Amino acid sequence: MRFIKFTPLLLTFFLLAACSADPEAADHYAKREEVNVNIEAPESIEAGSAPKIDVKLTQDGKSLEQEATVNFLIWKDENKADAEEIPASLDADGTYLLEYTFPSDGVYFVKADVTVDNIHLMPTKQIRVGELTQEEIEKIKQEQEQKKQDDSGSHHHH
Amino acid sequence: MEAQKEPSVSKKKQQKRRSLYQSVWRWHFYAGLIIMPFLIILAITGGVYLFKPQIEAALYKDYYEVTPQTTVTTPSEQINTVEAVNPNAAVTSYRPSDSPDRSAEVGITEDGKAFTVYVDPYENVILGKLEDSYKLVNVFEKIHGELLMGTVGDRIVEWAACWALILIITGVYLGWPKMKGKSKIRGVLVPRLNKGKKLRARDLHVVPAFWISLGLLFLILTGLPWSGLWGNNFQILTTNAGVGYPPSVWVGDAPASDVKTKEIADVPWSAENLPVPVSTNQQYTQLSVDDVVSIAEEEGVKPGYNIMIPQTQDGVFTLSAFPPKARDEVTMHIDQYTGAVLADYRYDNYNTLGKVIAYGITIHKGTEFGIWNQIIGLLVCIGIVGIAVSGFILWLSRKPEGKLGSPKAPSDKVMKGVIVLMIILGIIFPLVGISIIVVWLFDRFVIPRVPALKRFFNA
Structure with a gap:
């Protein structure tokens, strides 16, 4: 009869005993070649100036030696349809320069379209030029508020 | 027990065999009676689910076309x-x-x-x-997978499926032809309809059960890998060992988007009441879904996939397709800021066991081989309901008044073979193990102590 006492214990053990996924398990399966991309821009940009903005490509922590095709797309606010396309110039191994003069103050988006072999990267960075109007600040505040809600409101799906 | 006057060697052997037969019968009976309702529910809901494509195309015509x-x-x-x-x-x-x-x-x-x-x-x-x-x-699908009862329901379904395995194993033992020669086939492969009511009731259970159990066995083995407890652990073991699905297809985490912490961590979307950092210039924005669709095209993923949109800062766009045929499956994770393909898992990237499970699932769902897959699946479902019902009728036809009609309990010695088999199954399937312990305790300690139960169970 002593068995009966252990039954709930055994039951809990079996129901809870779950192995866990190994974070390194991906090493056993097909891997993709990785190239890291970073758009680098100065902290503050004035309208009418040509700031040093570049794209840095790295692989395994080192500058990418292989040549890539890099194009920039630049637009202001929501006017993505009117984006200006500017080809990048190669500066050094893995570094591509944007030569562009921001015409006026405001919120700009700089998208770098990078192709290396069959790898296609397309990061977009928000760049603020000059002083923002109260309206623009409010808008950014709202967007961030929205993001915060999204972050806490829903969970990650696999 | 009859014929005990001259306990010759062959008689003893015969008696032993008969006892073993009875003990297996008891377990087949316990298992059958308990899981019959679940098997019927699973067969009916599964039979409907098989025709999901046709049903949904008809129901949601106005939304689809x-x-x-x-x-x-x-x-x-x-x-x-x-x-x-x-x-x-x-x-x-x-x-x-x-x-x-x-x-x-x-x-x-x-x-x-x-x-x-x-x-x-x-x-x-x-x-x-x-x-x-x-x-x-x-x-x-919810009824089929968890009886609309969440995790508890999932465990019940898993447990019933495992017990169905015991039913098949014990059933094969019980139905195994005892006669030699030509008559072997009759009563197992072909029913005997004109040999009296009792034999007919038996054959109407045993003969279809023999044919259906092949399909049932397939459905159980292909269904178990997606169950919540056994299936989940099985998937984790095979994924970790590098023999199954790559991580995130079934179990395991997807890779994370590179949030470039030094730039984004300062942005106060997690801090409260901080002024907008107008001077903090650099913030990556999330890729548009249009870009993700164009990446899918470039990567040769055929339409029919779903894009999961990241809901957290380090989440990824996950592109997944589980179309009718296993070999077209895709799970692709895309960095939400750069568009980099972080992982690309197609059917070809599954390892052997993963491929087998994938095919098992599409055949189980009736999508792999088109209409014939659905029809055969449906026939097996109808057959399962049939053998559950005919098993119940068989029991009714043999059951004496006021008793369950299970054969008398044999000695422990004879049960050894059956016990070994049960223990093996109990270890492979913990839910079966637990319920075997419970039934065994009941069989062993409760029934002998309660005279009414003892009579009822014929122990």
């Missing part, structure tokens, strides 16, 4: 329309149209409930909105 035109709107325009109509919803997924006359689907969550919104990609108008958990076929 669109008239092809020359100009198509972009996915982000369609998503904007859905957001405008459902301002409080979070968009969680987008499924591009997979043929010119099929609508696109936008998945949203609102008040914790998931909905699918169907959009005409040409006109950019909403055709309809359905709550996912109330879709008819999803309800059948």
